[in-house]
Amino acid sequence: MRYKTKDIGDEGVDIRVAVTEAWLKAECPELDMRPSDGGITLSGRLERAGDEYLLRGVLSGGLLTQCVRCLEPATLALDVPVTLTFAEHEEPWIEEEDEDTEEDVIYFSDGVIDVGPEIRDELLLALPMGPLCREDCAGICPTCGANRNLTPCDCAERPAGRVKFAVLAKVKL
Ligand SMILES: [Zn+2]
Numbered sequence: 074m075r076y077k078t079k080d081i082g083d084e085g086v087d088i089r090v091a092v093t094e095a096w097l098k099a100e101c102p103e104l105d106m107r108p109s110d111g112g113i114t115l116s117g118r119l120e121r122a123g124d125e126y127l128l129r130g131v132l133s134g135g136l137l138t139q140c141v142r143c144l145e146p147a148t149l150a151l152d153v154p155v156t157l158t159f160a161e162h163e164e165p166w167i168e169e170e171d172e173d174t175e176e177d178v179i180y181f182s183d184g185v186i187d188v189g190p191e192i193r194d195e196l197l198l199a200l201p202m203g204p205l206c207r208e209d210c211a212g213i214c215p216t217c218g219a220n221r222n223l224t225p226c227d228c229a230e231r232p233a234g235r236v237k238f239a240v241l242a243k244v245k246l
Pocket residue numbers: 140141142143144145205206207210211212
């Protein structure tokens with residue numbers, strides 16, 4: 074995920090970075106996720122723009138995770154436009170506000186741009202707080218424990234007392 078500025082030159086380079094399961098595990102250990110079958114790719118172009126380097130691309134693919142409502146697998150589709158500005162700096166750890174433009178500049182040193190940390194940030198930003206297997210997932214019934222996507226139940230609609238009564242009524246029949 075590293076690019077040397079001497080390779081970028083004045084022409085710029087096409088970039089295509091695959092996010093692997095191993096990378097995701099190492100870089101985002103807090104995420105219990107892996108790339109879906111099609112994988113995740115950052116594709117775009119890295120070009121020189123004056124003293125800076127501009128990356129324009131798209132982070133696309135899918136992440137496999139777990140639905141927060143029904144706990145079944147859920148796939149998060151990613152299609153995130155990414156625009157990043159890099160600038161060489163002898164002391165890249167010093168954060169400086171770019172006063173001309175209000176955009177964030179990412180500093181690098183020794184002529185090497187590493188897009189890895191930026192991919193991690195973009196991924197984390199793109200994730201919803203509570204991933205769902207589908208928008209209208211019915212979730213798990215807190216009363217009977219059924220996955221309501223597969224086994225609709227009417228527990229929630231009835232007060233607890235009436236449920237018991239209904240069960241008794243069935244038994245008598
Ligand atoms: Zn679900």
